[in-house]
Amino acid sequence: MSGLTSFTSVPVIDISGLRSAETTDRTAVATEIGRAAREVGFFYIAGTGLDPVLFDELLAATKQLFALPLEEKMRSYIGRSRCHRGYVPLGEEGHYSPGSTPDLKEAFDTALDLPADDPDHLAGNPMLGPNTWPDLPGFATAVTDYYQAVLAIGRDLLWAFAVALGEDPDTFLRFATKTPSQLRLIHYWEDPGAQDAQGIGAHTDFECFTLLKPTAPGLEVLNGAGQWIDVPPIPGTFVINVGDMLELWTNGEFVATTHRVRKVTEERYSFPLFFNVDYDTVVAPLPQFAGPGRPNRAPLRAGEHLFAQTAQVFRYLRTRIESGDLVLPEGSVGVGTFGQGARVPHA
Numbered sequence: 205m206s207g208l209t210s211f212t213s214v215p216v217i218d219i220s221g222l223r224s225a226e227t228t229d230r231t232a233v234a235t236e237i238g239r240a241a242r243e244v245g246f247f248y249i250a251g252t253g254l255d256p257v258l259f260d261e262l263l264a265a266t267k268q269l270f271a272l273p274l275e276e277k278m279r280s281y282i283g284r285s286r287c288h289r290g291y292v293p294l295g296e297e298g299h300y301s302p303g304s305t306p307d308l309k310e311a312f313d314t315a316l317d318l319p320a321d322d323p324d325h326l327a328g329n330p331m332l333g334p335n336t337w338p339d340l341p342g343f344a345t346a347v348t349d350y351y352q353a354v355l356a357i358g359r360d361l362l363w364a365f366a367v368a369l370g371e372d373p374d375t376f377l378r379f380a381t382k383t384p385s386q387l388r389l390i391h392y393w394e395d396p397g398a399q400d401a402q403g404i405g406a407h408t409d410f411e412c413f414t415l416l417k418p419t420a421p422g423l424e425v426l427n428g429a430g431q432w433i434d435v436p437p438i439p440g441t442f443v444i445n446v447g448d449m450l451e452l453w454t455n456g457e458f459v460a461t462t463h464r465v466r467k468v469t470e471e472r473y474s475f476p477l478f479f480n481v482d483y484d485t486v487v488a489p490l491p492q493f494a495g496p497g498r499p500n501r502a503p504l505r506a507g508e509h510l511f512a513q514t515a516q517v518f519r520y521l522r523t524r525i526e527s528g529d530l531v532l533p534e535g536s537v538g539v540g541t542f543g544q545g546a547r548v549p550h551a
Contacts, residue, residue, distance in 0.1 A: 238368025
């Protein structure tokens with residue numbers, strides 16, 4: 205079982221060895237990643253080789269977008285998309301448990317940019333299709349270039365996760381051919397008096413893992429003792445965290461660590477790329493993680509889980525569910541089903 209610890213900090217792992225020609229170098233990095241995935245569920249990565257200009261151009265384009273008047277941003281409102289792309293205004297997204305407040309942020313959601321005649325999109329797949337782009341020169345190019353570069357880093361990590369588990373290196377990669385991996389551009393407003401204000405409520409990420417690039421503090425993760433630990437930005441790194449699908453594939457060996465964003469006193473931009481596997485991939489515990497005292501969790505389809513979780517936290521989709529216009533996929537689970545937050549009382 206997972207050895208999630210009472211960690212007080214998140215490890216930093218140099219992944220430059222994943223690009224080495226030497227198998228021993230690549231395996232050494234995978235071993236470090238496996239240890240962090242078991243004990244923390246979060247880690248920083250350095251040595252990615254990402255051209256910093258790509259992030260600078262993404263940040264500049266994002267600032268330009270969010271500086272627009274609300275009525276202009278709403279022209280790209282996500283509720284008008286057939287595949288969950290576009291602008292997410294304040295109050296659109298949140299877990300909305302009794303007494304909770306909306307997340308204090310706005311966002312713009314993108315993913316794999318497929319043509320309008322893509323067969324999956326035409327068949328009604330709710331997470332595959334063309335991106336929605338605002339009428340801003342250079343915006344689509346800046347976002348797409350960054351997305352493709354970080355997606356490549358994600359493929360290296362997917363290889364490393366398999367090796368860390370002692371599996372064939374292609375165990376997960378064979379399912380990453382046309383993935384609904386989302387890149388979110390998120391903006392938190394400056395709030396100098398923030399003490400305990402929620403930016404994003406406690407949750408796990410729905411996909412395999414996340415590659416996050418934030419510009420300011422605010423991220424907190426829940427350790428094995430139920431304490432919230434700060435994960436501040438470190439220059440030249442990404443923050444990586446295990447998501448629901450890797451927790452399911454490993455039957456809890458890796459934990460989708462519960463996390464939140466809170467006390468954002470300064471303006472903050474955040475860029476998570478949620479790395480997923482193909483929509484119809486059936487994810488079930490690998491044979492090595494089944495046994496006495498460790499019953500298998502029920503399998504899920506990766507894309508259906510992503511859509512079902514998304515539909516439970518976005519207002520425009522929840523409205524369709526409540527009206528009977530939308531039905532969640534069979535076997536869908538509720539928000540909060542994964543992560544140690546479902547097992548350990550919150551501090």
